[in-house]
Amino acid sequence: MKYNKIISFAAAAVLLCGCTDNDMFSQAPKEPGITGQYDYLNGYNKLKTYVDRNANPNFKLGTGVSAADYLGHKRAWTVTNENFDEFTPGNAMKFASVVGDDGTMNFSTVKDLVNKSAEAGLTIYGHTLCWHSQQNVTYLKSLLAPPNYFLHVTSTSSGKNAWDASVTYALSNPLVVDKTYVIKLKGKINAEEWASGDPVQLYFWPSCEKGTQYLSGFQLTKAWNEVSLEFKASQPIEKLNFEFGFLKGDFCIDDISLVEKGTDKNLILNSDFEDDNVSNWTFPSWLKQLSIIRDKEESANSGGEEAAKDSLNKVLDKWIGGMMTACDGKVKAFDAVNEPMSDHVPTELKTAGRDGSAKTNFFWQDYLGKDYARTVVALARKYGPSDLKLFINDYGLESATQNNAKCLGLIDMIKYWESDGVTKIDGIGTQMHVTCSLNPTTQKQNEDAVVNQFKLLAATGKLIKISELDMGLADAADKTLTTDSVNTEEEQNAQKAYYNFIIKAYFDNIPVAQRYGITLWSQTDSPAGSGWRPNEPIGIWNKDFVRKPAYAGFADGLAGK
Structure with a gap:
């Protein structure tokens, strides 16, 4: 992507000087200005100003940001505070980030995030209490020593x-x-x-x-x-x-x-x-x-299937209790369970082998059974604040290739979990790691599936959140394009239009009372060495935090334009 950038002398000087926490925000690096064909983007305000708060009193505009970038007062810290109501700390609240190989739990980063976000007037969205990935497999497997x-x-x-x-x-x-x-x-x-x-x-x-x-x-x-x-x-x-x-x-x-x-x-x-x-x-x-x-x-630290379940339930109790204590009642919403549904059989839960390696993942349902989510929800209710909102979050709910099969599977699974008359799940998060296609047929299928997804989710009566929205780009042959190869206005405007379409479709199909919010997952385009969608143009800012046309599509969608 080619932009001519103008960075003011004052903003550049900030990069060279030290500052204290008290005045860090006022001296933090600002967004660079734009000249040339996209200079109209300078006329756009901060994103959160485009949300009609009267029409959407409970809506939260969120973003994903790493703990290191936020606590380190990087440019993402400024962008987050200025443009969003809430943020999801990418990895900091996940099991593997907190739990050591010996089972010790260190919530210091979580506490820092909670305190710093409160100082900035932002809320945190908790991600995540139970997931198969980014678990400390070494520790968990030590509780399940084989006979x-x-x-x-x-x-x-x-x-x-x-x-x-x-x-x-x-x-x-x-x-x-x-x-x-x-x-x-x-x-x-x-x-x-x-x-x-x-x-x-x-x-x-x-x-x-x-x-x-x-x-x-x-x-x-x-x-x-x-x-x-x-x-x-x-x-x-x-x-x-x-x-x-x-x-x-x-x-x-x-x-x-x-x-x-x-x-x-x-x-x-x-x-x-x-x-x-x-x-x-x-x-x-x-x-x-x-x-x-x-x-x-049974070996010394394992007493059979029931003993294994008991050990894992105790770990969940300690983990969820510790997380809620660290959040001090200030985190009001959590992904209780993340990505539970199988990619291959979307009506069933993920399991080792079919849906991933047991060496690098820990599939809780393989050990605790289909009802494991009920345990997670019960513990979150036990230790969390009384107004806590709990979500089940998954990706591919908008998939056109599966005709929204995973969305239907997730809705049915939530119905099952709630059928005990005790478990209460407040909302559903749809990640929406989408790709905009320059092939008109493919793109029409994508858009139809997005709308169908929102209609299916709205019919549940639950809070609905776009939890991790980002967007790649594919050419007319449906080949994924890299960040550096996206240069034309047509390509830029295609992403701009699709962001606008998705956000407007959310507001058009999700009733006011069910609109929890929309979270932009990646603020900037992904560099080649990234662990997430490497070298894809997925941001609404480029890698230097210069606004892209996608920014306008996002803002206009929030404004209903």
């Missing part, structure tokens, strides 16, 4: 000799004669009856066709303990035999290793029994009193 698997051997009767019962592990390759080996394992034993007076133990007598090497045993107790034995192979050992003929009861083996001394290569496969395969372990067919299974027990 520990092990080899479980049962003998229902005891014999007179140690060799009356045995289990054998078959090695893939024989041991080398005269080499020294170390065998180590964790084990435990529960002996109902031990026929000899010897210590409770497993005798270790490895063998091959040439003979057996008789070694000492492993003494085990009722609790897991680690035992080891070092030996020199006198035979080309092929089988590891554990003899326990005296035993009536059970013993268990886990984390078994056999290595040549001085090396670390384990000669035993599936040594921790985590793979569902114990075929290398056998016992003679005539020992009918024996059985071998791959068993499991």
Whole structure:
């Protein structure tokens, strides 16, 4: 985009001087002026002045801004304070920004944002209490440690000799004669009856066709303990035999290793029994009193599905309670749940695998079930202010390619969550990360779907918020255009017209009582290295905070023009 910019001497000087918090706002960098074909944009006032407050007494004009930019008094701080009523701190109020790997929670940035926004006369929109993305997966997964698997051997009767019962592990390759080996394992034993007076133990007598090497045993107790034995192979050992003929009861083996001394290569496969395969372990067919299974027990920090749910519910309680305390009753609206609906099956909730990786995301519904949103809402009501408004927020509700399927799916899901007669969801947020197409057919489909979305949302009777509005641009072949490639007046005016269309469609279709507000998500065009819509012309200001024609379309839409 090509603009001729004029920055006044006074504004430029501000960039070079220091200032205190008390007069920071008056000395902050101003928007550059414009000359040339778009100089008409200089005649536009600040955005929030175009909202008819008499006709829309509860409407909030919002924007997205990072905590670093706002608290650091960057130019976005000035633009936010001058043009908007409310802002959404991009990431600062998300779980991963607050919760450490050990579960500690640091709300200091949240508190600073709440206080600084109040000083400027702005409100904050809370984003978000529960989401699958930007969670501290390390911490949450630590609460859901998988069961520990092990080899479980049962003998229902005891014999007179140690060799009356045995289990054998078959090695893939024989041991080398005269080499020294170390065998180590964790084990435990529960002996109902031990026929000899010897210590409770497993005798270790490895063998091959040439003979057996008789070694000492492993003494085990009722609790897991680690035992080891070092030996020199006198035979080309092929089988590891554990003899326990005296035993009536059970013993268990886990984390078994056999290595040549001085090396670390384990000669035993599936040594921790985590793979569902114990075929290398056998016992003679005539020992009918024996059985071998791959068993499991819950690890120390996990007690099964119900215990996992209890742990996660406690985390949500601490997290939501902490967030509401940090906000001190000053944040009156929150996304209770963000982006719950599947992209692939828009009538269902997102789940790991189908809708994203479980390694980088945490899908709460996979652990807490379909009703997880009820828990989130209940906790927000418990800890939040009495006038708190709770929204469910999602993207793609305006999608023409899905015929608004996700919008319909979300509406039905909210009905389900509220069907308990207790859960109350106040509003729906539609993100609207849209693309304006220079293909007339595609663009007409886009516009029709936008209007249909608003009609569907209005019919719910709930507060409706455009929560994250930004706009890319595609050419006549529907190929996404980059920021630097958008140069023509036609391209600029296409975005201007679509912003105007969307905002007017909101006011035309959403009744006054349901108009919570509109939030501009990205103030400026996205640079090439950005993590969000990189190198797309999505702002109503360019990267230097110079107004674009899209600014006029946005302002005119607010004014009803």
